[in-house]
Amino acid sequence: MTANNETSSADRGIRALIRRRSVRWVLLGIVLVLLAAMPFLASDYQLAILVSIFLAVIGSVATNMLIGVANQASIGNAAFLAIGAFSGALVSNYLGWNPILAVLSGGVAAAVIGLIVAIPAVRVRGLYLIIATLALHYIVLYLLTRYQGSTVGIGGFTMTPITFPGLTLQQGWYYIAGVVALVTGLVMRNLLRSKFGRAWFSMARDEVASRALGVNLFGQKLAVFGLSSFILGIEGALLGYYIGIVSSDQFTFDLAVSYVAMVVVGGLGSVAGSVLGAVFVIGLPYLVTWLTGLLPAAVATVLSTKVFALESLLYGVAIVAFIVFEPRGLIYIWRRIVGSVARRFGRRPVESDSAVETTERPKAPPVKEPVHRLAETVLAARDLQVTYNRLSVAVDGINLSVGRREIVVMLGANGAGKTTTLRGLSGFLPAENARVSAGEVVLEGQRVDGKLPFELARRGMALVPEREKVFKTLTVTENLAVVPTRKGGDRSGMLALIDEIFPALRELRTRQAGYLSGGERQMLAIAKALVSDPKVLLVDELSLGIAPVVVTRLMSSLNDIRKARDISILLVEQNAPAALAIADYAYVLQTGEVLLEGTGAELLKDPEVQRLYLGGSEAGHYGHYEASEDAPTLSATTLSAASRSARRDRS
Amino acid sequence: MNFAEIPNALVSSIILAGLYVLVGLSWVLLFRATQIMNFATGQFVLLGACLYYSFTVSLHLPFIVSLLFALLIVAAIGASIHRFFIRRMAGNEGFFAPVVLTLGVSTVLSQIVNLSYGAGSLAIALPITQKNFNLSSNIAVTSNDLVTLVVGVVVMFIAQLLIRRSRWGIQMRAAAESTVLASQSGINVDRVFMGGWAGAAVVVAIVGITYGASTIVTPTLADIGIRGLAVAIVGGFDSIVGLIPAALIVALAENLSVVFFGESVRDAAVMIVILIVLAVRPQGLLGTKAVVRV
Numbered sequence: 026m027t028a029n030n031e032t033s034s035a036d037r038g039i040r041a042l043i044r045r046r047s048v049r050w051v052l053l054g055i056v057l058v059l060l061a062a063m064p065f066l067a068s069d070y071q072l073a074i075l076v077s078i079f080l081a082v083i084g085s086v087a088t089n090m091l092i093g094v095a096n097q098a099s100i101g102n103a104a105f106l107a108i109g110a111f112s113g114a115l116v117s118n119y120l121g122w123n124p125i126l127a128v129l130s131g132g133v134a135a136a137v138i139g140l141i142v143a144i145p146a147v148r149v150r151g152l153y154l155i156i157a158t159l160a161l162h163y164i165v166l167y168l169l170t171r172y173q174g175s176t177v178g179i180g181g182f183t184m185t186p187i188t189f190p191g192l193t194l195q196q197g198w199y200y201i202a203g204v205v206a207l208v209t210g211l212v213m214r215n216l217l218r219s220k221f222g223r224a225w226f227s228m229a230r231d232e233v234a235s236r237a238l239g240v241n242l243f244g245q246k247l248a249v250f251g252l253s254s255f256i257l258g259i260e261g262a263l264l265g266y267y268i269g270i271v272s273s274d275q276f277t278f279d280l281a282v283s284y285v286a287m288v289v290v291g292g293l294g295s296v297a298g299s300v301l302g303a304v305f306v307i308g309l310p311y312l313v314t315w316l317t318g319l320l321p322a323a324v325a326t327v328l329s330t331k332v333f334a335l336e337s338l339l340y341g342v343a344i345v346a347f348i349v350f351e352p353r354g355l356i357y358i359w360r361r362i363v364g365s366v367a368r369r370f371g372r373r374p375v376e377s378d379s380a381v382e383t384t385e386r387p388k389a390p391p392v393k394e395p396v397h398r399l400a401e402t403v404l405a406a407r408d409l410q411v412t413y414n415r416l417s418v419a420v421d422g423i424n425l426s427v428g429r430r431e432i433v434v435m436l437g438a439n440g441a442g443k444t445t446t447l448r449g450l451s452g453f454l455p456a457e458n459a460r461v462s463a464g465e466v467v468l469e470g471q472r473v474d475g476k477l478p479f480e481l482a483r484r485g486m487a488l489v490p491e492r493e494k495v496f497k498t499l500t501v502t503e504n505l506a507v508v509p510t511r512k513g514g515d516r517s518g519m520l521a522l523i524d525e526i527f528p529a530l531r532e533l534r535t536r537q538a539g540y541l542s543g544g545e546r547q548m549l550a551i552a553k554a555l556v557s558d559p560k561v562l563l564v565d566e567l568s569l570g571i572a573p574v575v576v577t578r579l580m581s582s583l584n585d586i587r588k589a590r591d592i593s594i595l596l597v598e599q600n601a602p603a604a605l606a607i608a609d610y611a612y613v614l615q616t617g618e619v620l621l622e623g624t625g626a627e628l629l630k631d632p633e634v635q636r637l638y639l640g641g642s643e644a645g646h647y648g649h650y651e652a653s654e655d656a657p658t659l660s661a662t663t664l665s666a667a668s669r670s671a672r673r674d675r676s
Numbered sequence: 677m678n679f680a681e682i683p684n685a686l687v688s689s690i691i692l693a694g695l696y697v698l699v700g701l702s703w704v705l706l707f708r709a710t711q712i713m714n715f716a717t718g719q720f721v722l723l724g725a726c727l728y729y730s731f732t733v734s735l736h737l738p739f740i741v742s743l744l745f746a747l748l749i750v751a752a753i754g755a756s757i758h759r760f761f762i763r764r765m766a767g768n769e770g771f772f773a774p775v776v777l778t779l780g781v782s783t784v785l786s787q788i789v790n791l792s793y794g795a796g797s798l799a800i801a802l803p804i805t806q807k808n809f810n811l812s813s814n815i816a817v818t819s820n821d822l823v824t825l826v827v828g829v830v831v832m833f834i835a836q837l838l839i840r841r842s843r844w845g846i847q848m849r850a851a852a853e854s855t856v857l858a859s860q861s862g863i864n865v866d867r868v869f870m871g872g873w874a875g876a877a878v879v880v881a882i883v884g885i886t887y888g889a890s891t892i893v894t895p896t897l898a899d900i901g902i903r904g905l906a907v908a909i910v911g912g913f914d915s916i917v918g919l920i921p922a923a924l925i926v927a928l929a930e931n932l933s934v935v936f937f938g939e940s941v942r943d944a945a946v947m948i949v950i951l952i953v954l955a956v957r958p959q960g961l962l963g964t965k966a967v968v969r970v
Contacts, residue, residue: 092772096772098771098772098775145955151771152713152771152775153954153958155713155771155772155775156905156909156950156954157950157951157954159902159947159950160947160948160950160951160954161947161951162947163943163944163946163947164944164947164948164951166944167940167941167943167944167947168944170940171940174940279783282779282783285776285779286776286779286780289776331791334787334790334791335787335791337783337786337787337790338783338784338787338788338791340783341780341781341782341783341784341786341787342780342784343780344776344777344779344780344783345761345777345780345781345784348765348773348776348777348780349761349764349765349777350764352765352773451860452859452860454855454856454859454865455763456855457856477859478856478859478860479858479859479860479861479862479863479864479865482859482860482861482862483862487862488860490856490857490860493854493856493857494857495857496849496850496853496854496857496858497853498849498853499846499849499850499853503846503849503850506843506846507843507846507847507850507858507861507863508861508862508863509862509863511862553861557861557862
């Protein structure tokens with residue numbers, strides 16, 4: 026943002042200051058000095074909270090490396106913490122090693138187990154990895170409990186306390202946990218910028234593609250599992266020393282979930298997010314305790330018995346809220362705050378969403394009156410624009426209409442936007458990442474763009490899609506049964522009609538649709554669309570992959586249906602001559618816009634259509650398709666040279 | 677280790693399987709409908725038992741009314757998880773987000789139960805006269821056990837019938853194959869999914885009531901939820917019929933290893949069964965395909 030408004034000199038001064046790199050280092054230095062001085066400023070209680078947070082940051086970073094960066098969804102964290110803690114306890118209690126070696130041994134032991142787990146994880150992924158690590162958790166904890174019971178009993182191992190000359194226990198631990206957390210964070214930050222980080226990110230996106238790019242999946246998975254369990258093991262051993270006791274009942278499944286929660290709440294794949302998540306999850310109970318302390322004594326006493334449940338409840342609510350409403354986590358919220366502060370002082374925002382949203386193009390000049398056609402309009406698109414993934418515009422400014430009982434054909438080369446137009450007319454699911462971003466769709470006089478596909482289907486719009494057109498795991502009968510009837514539709518009449526037009530389907534009633542031939546599948550798809558007794562039937566690529574004889578039969582079937590019933594049809598077709606022969610009206614699409622339009626007969630004669638789709642004068646070949654007698658054959662209002670040249674001028 | 681206990685373990689495994697088969701059904705039902713594994717399944721077991729307690733013991737309502745109310749409320753909670761949370765997620769963030777979501781939901785439900793019922797134990801009963809049937813000198817089966825088995829068989833039968841024959845069942849299978857085509861065909865996919873959540877919740881709430889009646893209702897009742905995951909994995913996550921042998925296998929593995937290694941092995945034994953199946957036959961006994969595999 027440029028400085029176009031009046032700014033005070035103080036503002037400008039601050040801005041200049043912040044832009045200077047050296048100033049940022051000074052600020053960082055001040056923060057570090059404050060952190061380093063904290064043990065002498067804060068109470069033991071406050072220090073204990075900070076130590077817990079620092080320790081959690083270690084595991085949070087490690088978990089984020091595995092889950093957030095490398096996309097290896099594991100909930101075995103608590104097991105690795107336990108392995109680290111036990112190993113530290115054994116090494117210090119039985120071998121008498123000093124604490125540093127004991128903590129390192131915890132890391133090594135956890136890393137070894139982590140590597141063993143990684144070997145099957147190379148083949149297993151997704152939900153199965155979650156389940157496998159869940160199983161690992163319970164098995165490891167069982168074995169440790171068993172071992173603990175046979176050696177030291179239920180109480181667990183007692184750790185020799187670490188003493189700090191000149192410092193209290195909390196002060197000493199503040200520095201230890203702080204330094205280890207800082208080192209862990211720096212290691213991950215640098216790793217993410219190295220070739221390891223890039224390999225993990227690409228592995229997380231698409232394993233097959235990353236393998237093709239030369240990523241050694243086996244090696245990388247070993248590396249990320251080994252490293253993250255090493256760090257978790259270190260944290261486990263430190264925890265053991267800090268608490269003073271190592272016992273298997275400390276390492277519950279809930280503990281494992283809390284680390285996953287830190288990562289999700291904080292922000293997947295981000296070091297700073299891991300820290301924020303740890304602060305949130307560890308700090309929340311203390312915050313609740315503090316808040317209840319502020320309440321009137323009477324209320325606080327009542328609440329005090331429920332405090333633990335309340336804390337856990339809030340924590341659960343936070344997990345749900347973040348995963349549903351802000352899956353990018355606290356770090357994203359933090360960046361937005363920093364971004365807006367930075368904007369205030371003239372720096373570029375860290376991350377901006379606004380660049381993505383600008384799909385609106387300058388409006389096209391008002392379109393001329395729709396071509397006058399005899400039939401009443403059933404379905405119309407006005408200036409239809411469809412956008413995928415929030416930014417790629419697939420079709421733009423489509424105007425078309427389908428009159429009652431008309432057959433309207435849409436022609437166009439691959440990528441012209443025919444399928445997208447049909448999808449835009451028939452609606453998108455939220456998960457499809459596509460939407461009608463401008464213009465409107467009108468069905469029977471009512472605006473319907475933005476409605477869900479099923480709502481449109483129930484209002485009488487039936488789509489036969491190009492690819493997934495029948496339910497392969499359902500039988501023919503079930504495929505028909507699954508479709509609800511349009512409000513006021515005549516199901517039994519349609520079933521009788523379907524029997525009449527597609528007698529072949531009668532023989533296949535109990536067959537699974539996945540075992541039908543291409544032609545049979547197409548018949549079923551059309552029957553499935555018809556059974557709801559639609560007002561408009563949209564068919565995408567009727568003839569794709571079907572023998573010409575069958576195409577002929579399907580085309581004449583459609584013609585029959587339209588006549589027998591009050592149904593309008595919009596047909597997308599590659600086979601132009603066959604389609605135009607039965608079309609009352611037709612549109613030719615090119616690169617997401619309507620290039621030509623006119624009655625079927627007109628377009629059949631149009632030199633440009635002949636050149637593009639009919640390969641010269643072959644049209645006579647398909648003469649046995651008679652243009653339907655009730656087609657509105659008004660004089661060629663649309664294809665006048667004037668309108669065509671106007672169209673070219675616009676593009 | 678006491679070999680004399682083996683026959684007893686066998687009999688109690690059969691009865692336990694009557695419970696496990698339904699918990700497994702809950703996982704499979706939801707997974708087939710929505711491709712989501714619900715890690716809050718155990719909490720619905722607990723919730724069913726607690727609500728039943730409220731209606732029968734606290735409010736003195738008749739059995740049928742209490743049962744209906746308890747199941748209705750649980751169904752509503754299940755459906756609202758889809759309606760208010762799952763549906764709001766964009767739907768394209770992969771398999772991990774729903775897992776974390778259900779883990780969060782399980783924490784929330786646990787604590788709600790904790791706050792409203794406390795961490796103590798509640799006693800609930802079915803309206804039947806308690807009788808012991810002695811199969812031999814040291815093996816006895818209670819009338820609760822028999823009810824458990826009958827309920828297991830009946831609910832399985834109804835579920836299978838619903839999925840194969842009912843309109844909702846066909847719509848659920850259609851939506852499971854392709855949500856886009858299902859919606860284009862006029863199916864309200866969200867309502868089908870809400871039905872899946874409601875059904876899955878109701879099935880385990882029934883477990884909570886029968887299981888709670890034969891033991892006692894404490895927060896640990898929820899631990900049975902994870903057994904259902906084991907049953908679903910052993911049976912094959914997309915197979916209803918596979919649940920029956922799977923429930924027997926899991927119950928047997930659990931009870932027999934307890935006989936041999938003591939009570940503390942219970943959880944781990946189930947997990948070992950899971951690992952073995954994942955390693956040897958990831959699609960399970962009667963499943964058609966591995967749920968997720970490279």
